[in-house]
Amino acid sequence: MSKRAPAEHPIHDLVAERWSPVVFSEEPLTPQQIRTLFEGARWAASSYNEQPWVYIVGVKGTDGAWRGLLDCLMEANQAWAQHAPVLALAVASTRYARNDKPNKHAWYDVGQASASLALQAASMGLYVHQMGGFDPDKARERFAIPDDHEPIAAMAIGHLGDAAAADQGLAKRDAAPRARKGIDEFVFGADWGSFPDSLR
Numbered sequence: 001m002s003k004r005a006p007a008e009h010p011i012h013d014l015v016a017e018r019w020s021p022v023v024f025s026e027e028p029l030t031p032q033q034i035r036t037l038f039e040g041a042r043w044a045a046s047s048y049n050e051q052p053w054v055y056i057v058g059v060k061g062t063d064g065a066w067r068g069l070l071d072c073l074m075e076a077n078q079a080w081a082q083h084a085p086v087l088a089l090a091v092a093s094t095r096y097a098r099n100d101k102p103n104k105h106a107w108y109d110v111g112q113a114s115a116s117l118a119l120q121a122a123s124m125g126l127y128v129h130q131m132g133g134f135d136p137d138k139a140r141e142r143f144a145i146p147d148d149h150e151p152i153a154a155m156a157i158g159h160l161g162d163a164a165a166a167d168q169g170l171a172k173r174d175a176a177p178r179a180r181k182g183i184d185e186f187v188f189g190a191d192w193g194s195f196p197d198s199l200r
């Protein structure tokens with residue numbers, strides 16, 4: 001199934017083809033595929049090139065990390081994420097290593113790294129579904145996340161599953177059309193709230 005974005009202006013295939021499914025296949029990813037995904041995250045921009053991201057990664061059927069990550073998800077997310085072969089948790093380092101001052105850009109930087117990872121995945125025909133629906137305290141305890149780090153978002157990674165064989169409630173979610181605000185709703189010029197005349 002393709003859920004290519006019905007873009008109103010021409011965009012790159014990778015951007016158009018990335019979306020967040022809830023029907024994942026149980027097909028495992030290879031260690032090389034997983035390394036490549038995080039290599040994608042690695043090359044994101046960050047404030048002072050601090051790269052304030054850590055990813056806790058669980059590969060189904062290997063060590064206990066996958067199960068531990070699944071346990072941290074909200075039930076509604078567990079319902080579909082349990083089929084994904086890889087789960088991960090993006091964690092921000094919240095102080096600059098260079099001077100120990102608070103890094104207010106850390107959240108932005110982690111988001112950029114995860115976006116790079118998602119686009120890298122799209123280029124490989126893989127899918128990433130990010131989740132804010134997890135218990136950060138549970139994650140902190142389970143994975144001994146230090147005080148100067150903050151869990152930001154969980155993610156499920158894998159191949160798209162077979163909608164016909166899946167729970168039909170989940171399949172229906174994946175079949176829903178994609179919707180976005182128009183760029184005129186978030187691109188402003190001289191006047192707050194107004195799309196610039198120069199771009200019309």
Ligand SMILES: Cc1cc2nc3c(=O)[nH]c(=O)nc-3n(C[C@H](O)[C@H](O)[C@H](O)COP(=O)(O)O)c2cc1C
Pocket residue numbers: 018019020021077129130131132133134153178
């Ligand atoms: C930070 C963040 C948190 C999210 N939390 C959840 C979540 O807990 N459960 C869920 O099913 N989807 C979650 N999503 C996925 C969004 O709902 C999804 O990205 C959005 O609806 C746009 O759809 P698309 O990614 O398919 O384009 C989250 C996405 C982001 C970036």
